[in-house]
Amino acid sequence: MAGNKIILHLRAETKPREARAALTPKTVKELLDTGNFEIYVEEAPQSTFKTEEYAKVGAKIVPFESWKTAPKNRIIYGLKELPEETFPLIHDHIQFAHCYKNQAGWEDVLSRFPYGGGTLYDLEFLENDQGRRVAAFGYYAGFAGAALGVLDWSFKQLNSDSKNLPGVSPYPNEDLLINHVKTELSKAHKKTGKYPTVLIIGALGRCGSGAIDLCTKVGIPESNLLKWDMNETKKGGPFQEIADSDIFINCIYLSKPIPPFINYDLLNNENRKLRTIVDVSADTTNPHNPVPVYTIATQFDDPTVLVETTKGPKLSVISIDHLPSLLPRESSEFFARDLLPSLKQLPNKATAPVWKKAEDLYKHHVARLNKPKF
Protein backbone atom coordinates (compact mmCIF):
# COMPACT_ATOMS: atom_id res chain seq x y z
CA MET A 1 0.00 0.00 0.00
CA ALA A 2 1.06 3.61 -0.63
CA GLY A 3 -0.30 5.47 2.38
CA ASN A 4 -3.41 3.40 2.74
CA LYS A 5 -3.96 2.99 -0.99
CA ILE A 6 -4.03 -0.34 -2.79
CA ILE A 7 -1.62 -0.40 -5.70
CA LEU A 8 -2.86 -2.56 -8.57
CA HIS A 9 -0.62 -3.45 -11.50
CA LEU A 10 -2.48 -4.78 -14.55
CA ARG A 11 -0.21 -7.34 -16.17
CA ALA A 12 -0.26 -7.64 -19.99
CA GLU A 13 -1.71 -10.95 -21.18
CA THR A 14 0.81 -12.98 -23.15
CA LYS A 15 -1.03 -16.20 -23.97
CA PRO A 16 -1.32 -16.46 -27.78
CA ARG A 17 -4.42 -14.70 -29.18
CA GLU A 18 -5.63 -13.62 -25.71
CA ALA A 19 -7.15 -10.17 -26.24
CA ARG A 20 -9.14 -9.96 -22.99
CA ALA A 21 -8.06 -7.93 -19.96
CA ALA A 22 -8.73 -8.37 -16.25
CA LEU A 23 -9.43 -4.66 -15.78
CA THR A 24 -11.15 -2.44 -18.32
CA PRO A 25 -10.87 1.34 -18.59
CA LYS A 26 -14.38 1.65 -17.11
CA THR A 27 -13.53 -0.40 -14.03
CA VAL A 28 -10.19 1.38 -13.61
CA LYS A 29 -12.13 4.65 -13.44
CA GLU A 30 -14.58 3.24 -10.89
CA LEU A 31 -11.74 2.02 -8.67
CA LEU A 32 -9.82 5.30 -8.94
CA ASP A 33 -12.99 7.23 -8.12
CA THR A 34 -13.08 5.54 -4.70
CA GLY A 35 -9.83 7.28 -3.79
CA ASN A 36 -8.48 3.99 -2.40
CA PHE A 37 -6.46 2.85 -5.43
CA GLU A 38 -3.41 3.66 -7.48
CA ILE A 39 -3.41 1.73 -10.77
CA TYR A 40 -0.59 0.86 -13.14
CA VAL A 41 -1.42 -0.62 -16.54
CA GLU A 42 1.18 -2.36 -18.69
CA GLU A 43 1.46 -1.68 -22.39
CA ALA A 44 -0.29 -4.74 -23.79
CA PRO A 45 0.08 -5.35 -27.53
CA GLN A 46 -2.55 -8.11 -27.60
CA SER A 47 -5.24 -6.32 -25.62
CA THR A 48 -8.50 -5.22 -27.21
CA PHE A 49 -8.26 -2.10 -25.01
CA LYS A 50 -5.84 0.67 -26.00
CA THR A 51 -3.38 2.07 -23.45
CA GLU A 52 -4.78 5.55 -24.20
CA GLU A 53 -8.19 4.39 -22.95
CA TYR A 54 -6.61 3.54 -19.58
CA ALA A 55 -4.45 6.67 -19.48
CA LYS A 56 -7.50 8.83 -20.12
CA VAL A 57 -9.19 7.61 -16.93
CA GLY A 58 -6.09 8.13 -14.81
CA ALA A 59 -4.09 4.88 -14.93
CA LYS A 60 -0.30 5.14 -15.08
CA ILE A 61 1.01 3.35 -18.16
CA VAL A 62 4.10 1.19 -17.59
CA PRO A 63 6.16 -1.02 -19.92
CA PHE A 64 5.15 -4.51 -21.04
CA GLU A 65 6.05 -7.17 -18.43
CA SER A 66 7.29 -4.55 -15.96
CA TRP A 67 5.45 -6.39 -13.16
CA LYS A 68 8.47 -8.66 -12.85
CA THR A 69 10.58 -5.83 -11.41
CA ALA A 70 7.76 -3.81 -9.81
CA PRO A 71 7.98 -2.92 -6.10
CA LYS A 72 6.73 -5.68 -3.83
CA ASN A 73 3.82 -3.62 -2.52
CA ARG A 74 1.91 -3.87 -5.82
CA ILE A 75 -0.81 -6.45 -6.35
CA ILE A 76 -0.22 -7.99 -9.77
CA TYR A 77 -3.49 -8.52 -11.56
CA GLY A 78 -4.00 -10.54 -14.74
CA LEU A 79 -6.29 -13.16 -16.22
CA LYS A 80 -4.40 -16.08 -17.59
CA GLU A 81 -1.68 -18.20 -16.08
CA LEU A 82 1.89 -16.82 -16.05
CA PRO A 83 4.31 -17.97 -18.75
CA GLU A 84 6.25 -21.10 -17.71
CA GLU A 85 9.21 -19.65 -15.81
CA THR A 86 10.78 -20.56 -12.51
CA PHE A 87 11.78 -17.37 -10.69
CA PRO A 88 10.18 -16.92 -7.24
CA LEU A 89 7.09 -14.71 -7.10
CA ILE A 90 7.42 -11.96 -4.52
CA HIS A 91 4.07 -10.21 -5.13
CA ASP A 92 0.48 -10.95 -4.35
CA HIS A 93 -1.12 -12.10 -7.61
CA ILE A 94 -4.77 -12.16 -8.62
CA GLN A 95 -5.26 -14.44 -11.67
CA PHE A 96 -6.50 -17.79 -12.98
CA ALA A 97 -3.62 -20.13 -12.19
CA HIS A 98 -5.14 -23.58 -12.84
CA CYS A 99 -3.08 -25.29 -10.16
CA TYR A 100 -5.58 -26.30 -7.44
CA LYS A 101 -7.06 -29.38 -9.14
CA ASN A 102 -3.86 -31.42 -9.52
CA GLN A 103 -3.43 -30.27 -13.11
CA ALA A 104 -0.25 -31.40 -14.84
CA GLY A 105 2.62 -29.33 -13.41
CA TRP A 106 0.52 -27.79 -10.60
CA GLU A 107 3.30 -28.06 -8.04
CA ASP A 108 5.74 -26.15 -10.25
CA VAL A 109 3.18 -23.40 -10.79
CA LEU A 110 2.11 -23.11 -7.15
CA SER A 111 5.47 -23.45 -5.43
CA ARG A 112 6.76 -20.23 -7.03
CA PHE A 113 4.45 -18.23 -4.74
CA PRO A 114 5.60 -19.48 -1.32
CA TYR A 115 9.15 -19.60 -2.69
CA GLY A 116 9.10 -15.81 -3.24
CA GLY A 117 6.82 -14.89 -0.34
CA GLY A 118 3.94 -13.96 -2.66
CA THR A 119 0.32 -15.06 -2.42
CA LEU A 120 -2.03 -16.37 -5.09
CA TYR A 121 -5.67 -15.23 -5.10
CA ASP A 122 -7.14 -17.51 -7.76
CA LEU A 123 -9.99 -15.90 -9.70
CA GLU A 124 -11.66 -19.26 -10.31
CA PHE A 125 -12.26 -19.67 -6.58
CA LEU A 126 -13.32 -16.20 -5.48
CA GLU A 127 -16.62 -16.80 -3.71
CA ASN A 128 -19.12 -14.66 -1.87
CA ASP A 129 -20.58 -15.45 1.56
CA GLN A 130 -23.06 -17.89 0.00
CA GLY A 131 -20.29 -19.86 -1.68
CA ARG A 132 -21.27 -18.57 -5.17
CA ARG A 133 -18.51 -17.52 -7.58
CA VAL A 134 -18.28 -13.74 -7.73
CA ALA A 135 -17.20 -13.55 -11.39
CA ALA A 136 -16.99 -15.95 -14.32
CA PHE A 137 -16.77 -15.81 -18.08
CA GLY A 138 -19.54 -18.36 -18.69
CA TYR A 139 -22.16 -16.01 -20.16
CA TYR A 140 -19.97 -15.00 -23.10
CA ALA A 141 -18.72 -18.57 -23.57
CA GLY A 142 -22.30 -19.68 -24.19
CA PHE A 143 -22.99 -16.59 -26.30
CA ALA A 144 -19.92 -17.13 -28.52
CA GLY A 145 -20.43 -20.90 -28.69
CA ALA A 146 -24.02 -20.47 -29.83
CA ALA A 147 -22.90 -17.94 -32.44
CA LEU A 148 -20.44 -20.44 -33.90
CA GLY A 149 -23.07 -23.18 -33.74
CA VAL A 150 -25.57 -21.12 -35.74
CA LEU A 151 -22.81 -20.13 -38.19
CA ASP A 152 -21.86 -23.78 -38.69
CA TRP A 153 -25.45 -24.91 -39.21
CA SER A 154 -26.02 -22.06 -41.70
CA PHE A 155 -22.76 -22.85 -43.49
CA LYS A 156 -23.85 -26.46 -43.93
CA GLN A 157 -27.13 -25.34 -45.55
CA LEU A 158 -25.23 -23.14 -48.00
CA ASN A 159 -22.16 -25.22 -48.86
CA SER A 160 -21.26 -28.74 -49.97
CA ASP A 161 -20.15 -31.27 -47.36
CA SER A 162 -16.59 -31.08 -48.68
CA LYS A 163 -16.18 -27.69 -47.01
CA ASN A 164 -15.81 -26.90 -43.31
CA LEU A 165 -16.76 -23.72 -41.47
CA PRO A 166 -13.81 -21.34 -42.03
CA GLY A 167 -11.77 -19.93 -39.13
CA VAL A 168 -12.98 -16.94 -37.16
CA SER A 169 -11.13 -14.09 -35.43
CA PRO A 170 -12.17 -12.10 -32.37
CA TYR A 171 -14.91 -9.56 -33.13
CA PRO A 172 -14.30 -5.94 -32.06
CA ASN A 173 -17.81 -5.83 -30.60
CA GLU A 174 -20.97 -7.84 -30.05
CA ASP A 175 -23.03 -6.04 -32.70
CA LEU A 176 -20.62 -7.06 -35.45
CA LEU A 177 -20.83 -10.71 -34.35
CA ILE A 178 -24.63 -10.63 -34.20
CA ASN A 179 -24.91 -8.96 -37.61
CA HIS A 180 -22.61 -11.56 -39.16
CA VAL A 181 -24.57 -14.47 -37.67
CA LYS A 182 -27.91 -12.87 -38.64
CA THR A 183 -26.74 -12.45 -42.25
CA GLU A 184 -25.63 -16.07 -42.61
CA LEU A 185 -28.74 -17.36 -40.84
CA SER A 186 -31.05 -15.37 -43.09
CA LYS A 187 -29.25 -16.69 -46.22
CA ALA A 188 -29.77 -20.23 -44.90
CA HIS A 189 -33.39 -19.41 -44.03
CA LYS A 190 -33.99 -18.10 -47.55
CA LYS A 191 -32.63 -21.32 -49.02
CA THR A 192 -34.27 -23.84 -46.68
CA GLY A 193 -37.36 -21.95 -45.48
CA LYS A 194 -36.56 -22.86 -41.88
CA TYR A 195 -34.75 -21.78 -38.76
CA PRO A 196 -32.76 -24.38 -36.80
CA THR A 197 -34.14 -26.00 -33.67
CA VAL A 198 -31.62 -25.64 -30.84
CA LEU A 199 -31.45 -27.84 -27.75
CA ILE A 200 -29.49 -26.23 -24.91
CA ILE A 201 -28.63 -28.37 -21.88
CA GLY A 202 -27.55 -26.44 -18.78
CA ALA A 203 -29.92 -23.67 -19.89
CA LEU A 204 -30.28 -22.23 -16.36
CA GLY A 205 -26.56 -21.61 -15.92
CA ARG A 206 -24.24 -18.80 -17.03
CA CYS A 207 -23.17 -20.42 -20.33
CA GLY A 208 -26.73 -21.59 -21.00
CA SER A 209 -28.22 -18.12 -20.57
CA GLY A 210 -25.59 -16.65 -22.91
CA ALA A 211 -26.44 -19.31 -25.53
CA ILE A 212 -30.17 -18.54 -25.24
CA ASP A 213 -29.57 -14.78 -25.57
CA LEU A 214 -27.48 -15.22 -28.71
CA CYS A 215 -30.12 -17.40 -30.35
CA THR A 216 -32.82 -14.85 -29.51
CA LYS A 217 -30.74 -11.88 -30.69
CA VAL A 218 -30.05 -13.44 -34.11
CA GLY A 219 -33.76 -14.12 -34.64
CA ILE A 220 -34.27 -17.81 -33.92
CA PRO A 221 -37.92 -18.10 -32.88
CA GLU A 222 -38.54 -18.86 -29.21
CA SER A 223 -40.51 -21.98 -30.22
CA ASN A 224 -37.33 -23.40 -31.82
CA LEU A 225 -35.39 -23.24 -28.53
CA LEU A 226 -35.46 -26.23 -26.18
CA LYS A 227 -34.09 -25.24 -22.79
CA TRP A 228 -33.09 -28.17 -20.64
CA ASP A 229 -31.50 -28.33 -17.20
CA MET A 230 -31.41 -30.88 -14.34
CA ASN A 231 -35.14 -31.59 -14.46
CA GLU A 232 -35.19 -32.62 -18.09
CA THR A 233 -32.09 -34.83 -17.92
CA LYS A 234 -32.93 -36.63 -14.69
CA LYS A 235 -34.39 -39.56 -16.66
CA GLY A 236 -30.81 -40.20 -17.85
CA GLY A 237 -29.31 -40.14 -21.36
CA PRO A 238 -28.80 -40.81 -24.17
CA PHE A 239 -31.54 -38.54 -25.52
CA GLN A 240 -33.32 -38.95 -28.86
CA GLU A 241 -34.31 -35.26 -28.60
CA ILE A 242 -30.68 -34.31 -29.28
CA ALA A 243 -30.57 -36.25 -32.56
CA ASP A 244 -33.92 -34.67 -33.48
CA SER A 245 -32.61 -31.09 -33.03
CA ASP A 246 -30.54 -29.21 -35.62
CA ILE A 247 -28.05 -27.80 -33.11
CA PHE A 248 -27.15 -29.16 -29.66
CA ILE A 249 -25.36 -26.86 -27.20
CA ASN A 250 -23.96 -28.51 -24.07
CA CYS A 251 -23.55 -25.97 -21.26
CA ILE A 252 -23.65 -28.13 -18.12
CA TYR A 253 -21.28 -27.97 -15.20
CA LEU A 254 -20.15 -31.58 -14.89
CA SER A 255 -19.64 -32.32 -11.22
CA LYS A 256 -20.15 -36.08 -11.14
CA PRO A 257 -20.27 -39.00 -13.58
CA ILE A 258 -23.53 -39.06 -15.59
CA PRO A 259 -24.76 -41.26 -18.45
CA PRO A 260 -23.82 -39.85 -21.88
CA PHE A 261 -26.26 -37.40 -23.46
CA ILE A 262 -25.63 -38.83 -26.92
CA ASN A 263 -24.07 -41.94 -28.46
CA TYR A 264 -23.32 -43.39 -31.89
CA ASP A 265 -26.50 -45.52 -31.89
CA LEU A 266 -28.54 -42.32 -31.94
CA LEU A 267 -26.25 -40.55 -34.39
CA ASN A 268 -25.91 -43.32 -36.99
CA ASN A 269 -29.41 -42.86 -38.34
CA GLU A 270 -30.52 -41.56 -41.75
CA ASN A 271 -33.31 -39.58 -40.11
CA ARG A 272 -30.99 -37.70 -37.77
CA LYS A 273 -31.47 -33.92 -38.01
CA LEU A 274 -28.52 -32.96 -35.79
CA ARG A 275 -25.76 -31.19 -37.81
CA THR A 276 -23.82 -29.26 -35.17
CA ILE A 277 -22.81 -29.91 -31.57
CA VAL A 278 -21.32 -27.06 -29.56
CA ASP A 279 -19.67 -28.46 -26.45
CA VAL A 280 -19.31 -25.27 -24.43
CA SER A 281 -18.61 -27.32 -21.30
CA ALA A 282 -15.69 -28.82 -23.21
CA ASP A 283 -14.97 -31.65 -20.79
CA THR A 284 -13.14 -33.11 -23.74
CA THR A 285 -10.56 -35.17 -21.89
CA ASN A 286 -12.78 -36.00 -18.92
CA PRO A 287 -13.52 -39.76 -18.82
CA HIS A 288 -17.16 -38.84 -18.03
CA ASN A 289 -17.58 -36.37 -20.90
CA PRO A 290 -21.33 -36.63 -21.63
CA VAL A 291 -20.67 -35.87 -25.32
CA PRO A 292 -18.25 -38.75 -26.04
CA VAL A 293 -18.22 -38.47 -29.83
CA TYR A 294 -15.02 -36.46 -30.36
CA THR A 295 -11.61 -36.25 -28.71
CA ILE A 296 -9.99 -32.90 -29.50
CA ALA A 297 -10.38 -29.28 -28.45
CA THR A 298 -10.92 -27.22 -31.59
CA GLN A 299 -9.51 -23.72 -32.20
CA PHE A 300 -10.87 -20.47 -33.65
CA ASP A 301 -8.80 -20.89 -36.82
CA ASP A 302 -10.46 -24.28 -37.53
CA PRO A 303 -13.53 -24.36 -35.29
CA THR A 304 -15.06 -27.73 -36.15
CA VAL A 305 -14.10 -31.40 -35.94
CA LEU A 306 -16.02 -34.07 -37.83
CA VAL A 307 -17.93 -36.76 -35.93
CA GLU A 308 -17.21 -40.16 -37.51
CA THR A 309 -20.77 -41.23 -38.25
CA THR A 310 -21.71 -44.01 -40.67
CA LYS A 311 -25.24 -42.78 -41.47
CA GLY A 312 -27.08 -39.48 -41.58
CA PRO A 313 -25.87 -36.02 -42.65
CA LYS A 314 -22.44 -34.55 -41.92
CA LEU A 315 -22.09 -33.76 -38.21
CA SER A 316 -19.47 -31.53 -36.56
CA VAL A 317 -18.47 -30.57 -33.05
CA ILE A 318 -17.18 -27.19 -31.89
CA SER A 319 -15.16 -27.75 -28.70
CA ILE A 320 -13.18 -24.52 -28.25
CA ASP A 321 -12.16 -24.09 -24.60
CA HIS A 322 -11.58 -20.31 -24.71
CA LEU A 323 -14.82 -19.18 -26.34
CA PRO A 324 -15.16 -15.80 -24.53
CA SER A 325 -12.07 -14.61 -26.44
CA LEU A 326 -14.32 -14.32 -29.51
CA LEU A 327 -15.76 -11.17 -27.87
CA PRO A 328 -12.81 -9.85 -25.85
CA ARG A 329 -14.28 -6.41 -25.14
CA GLU A 330 -17.71 -7.44 -23.89
CA SER A 331 -16.50 -10.52 -22.02
CA SER A 332 -13.81 -8.45 -20.24
CA GLU A 333 -16.39 -5.77 -19.33
CA PHE A 334 -18.82 -8.38 -18.04
CA PHE A 335 -16.20 -10.14 -15.92
CA ALA A 336 -14.64 -6.93 -14.59
CA ARG A 337 -18.05 -5.52 -13.65
CA ASP A 338 -18.91 -8.67 -11.68
CA LEU A 339 -15.58 -8.55 -9.91
CA LEU A 340 -15.68 -4.84 -9.11
CA PRO A 341 -17.46 -5.07 -5.71
CA SER A 342 -14.81 -7.58 -4.57
CA LEU A 343 -11.96 -5.43 -5.90
CA LYS A 344 -13.38 -2.50 -3.95
CA GLN A 345 -12.92 -4.62 -0.81
CA LEU A 346 -9.18 -5.05 -1.41
CA PRO A 347 -8.30 -2.33 1.14
CA ASN A 348 -9.77 -4.76 3.73
CA LYS A 349 -8.16 -7.80 2.16
CA ALA A 350 -7.23 -9.41 5.48
CA THR A 351 -10.81 -9.51 6.74
CA ALA A 352 -13.14 -9.26 3.68
CA PRO A 353 -14.58 -12.82 3.31
CA VAL A 354 -13.98 -13.06 -0.44
CA TRP A 355 -10.23 -12.38 -0.09
CA LYS A 356 -9.82 -14.13 3.25
CA LYS A 357 -11.35 -17.33 1.82
CA ALA A 358 -9.11 -17.10 -1.25
CA GLU A 359 -6.04 -16.71 0.93
CA ASP A 360 -7.07 -19.65 3.14
CA LEU A 361 -7.57 -21.76 0.02
CA TYR A 362 -4.12 -20.77 -1.22
CA LYS A 363 -2.58 -21.82 2.11
CA HIS A 364 -4.50 -25.10 2.00
CA HIS A 365 -3.02 -25.97 -1.40
CA VAL A 366 0.47 -24.79 -0.48
CA ALA A 367 0.30 -27.21 2.45
CA ARG A 368 -0.38 -30.00 -0.07
CA LEU A 369 2.87 -29.38 -1.91
CA ASN A 370 4.70 -32.66 -1.54
CA LYS A 371 8.22 -31.50 -1.60
CA PRO A 372 8.24 -27.73 -1.40
CA LYS A 373 10.63 -26.36 -4.00
CA PHE A 374 11.82 -23.62 -1.66
Ligand SMILES: NC(=O)c1ccc[n+]([C@@H]2O[C@H](COP(=O)([O-])OP(=O)(O)OC[C@H]3O[C@@H](n4cnc5c(N)ncnc54)[C@H](O)[C@@H]3O)[C@@H](O)[C@H]2O)c1
Ligand atom coordinates in the same frame (compact mmCIF):
# COMPACT_ATOMS: atom_id res chain seq x y z
N1 LIG B 1 -15.59 -23.41 -23.54
C1 LIG B 1 -15.31 -22.31 -22.85
O1 LIG B 1 -14.64 -21.40 -23.34
C2 LIG B 1 -15.85 -22.14 -21.45
C3 LIG B 1 -15.79 -20.89 -20.83
C4 LIG B 1 -16.38 -20.75 -19.56
C5 LIG B 1 -16.93 -21.86 -18.92
N2 LIG B 1 -16.89 -23.08 -19.53
C6 LIG B 1 -17.43 -24.29 -18.89
O2 LIG B 1 -18.84 -24.32 -19.05
C7 LIG B 1 -19.39 -25.10 -17.99
C8 LIG B 1 -20.60 -24.42 -17.42
O3 LIG B 1 -20.20 -23.21 -16.78
P1 LIG B 1 -21.26 -22.21 -16.14
O4 LIG B 1 -20.48 -21.05 -15.62
O5 LIG B 1 -22.36 -21.95 -17.12
O6 LIG B 1 -21.83 -23.10 -14.94
P2 LIG B 1 -23.14 -22.83 -14.12
O7 LIG B 1 -22.95 -23.53 -12.83
O8 LIG B 1 -23.53 -21.39 -14.14
O9 LIG B 1 -24.27 -23.60 -14.97
C9 LIG B 1 -24.27 -24.98 -15.18
C10 LIG B 1 -25.71 -25.44 -15.40
O10 LIG B 1 -25.65 -26.83 -15.74
C11 LIG B 1 -26.73 -27.48 -15.09
N3 LIG B 1 -26.43 -28.90 -15.03
C12 LIG B 1 -25.44 -29.52 -14.34
N4 LIG B 1 -25.51 -30.85 -14.53
C13 LIG B 1 -26.54 -31.06 -15.38
C14 LIG B 1 -27.12 -32.21 -15.95
N5 LIG B 1 -26.63 -33.43 -15.70
N6 LIG B 1 -28.19 -32.07 -16.75
C15 LIG B 1 -28.70 -30.84 -17.01
N7 LIG B 1 -28.21 -29.72 -16.51
C16 LIG B 1 -27.13 -29.82 -15.70
C17 LIG B 1 -26.81 -26.77 -13.74
O11 LIG B 1 -28.07 -27.01 -13.12
C18 LIG B 1 -26.60 -25.33 -14.15
O12 LIG B 1 -27.80 -24.70 -14.48
C19 LIG B 1 -18.27 -25.31 -16.99
O13 LIG B 1 -17.78 -26.62 -17.15
C20 LIG B 1 -17.23 -24.32 -17.40
O14 LIG B 1 -15.90 -24.75 -17.09
C21 LIG B 1 -16.39 -23.24 -20.79
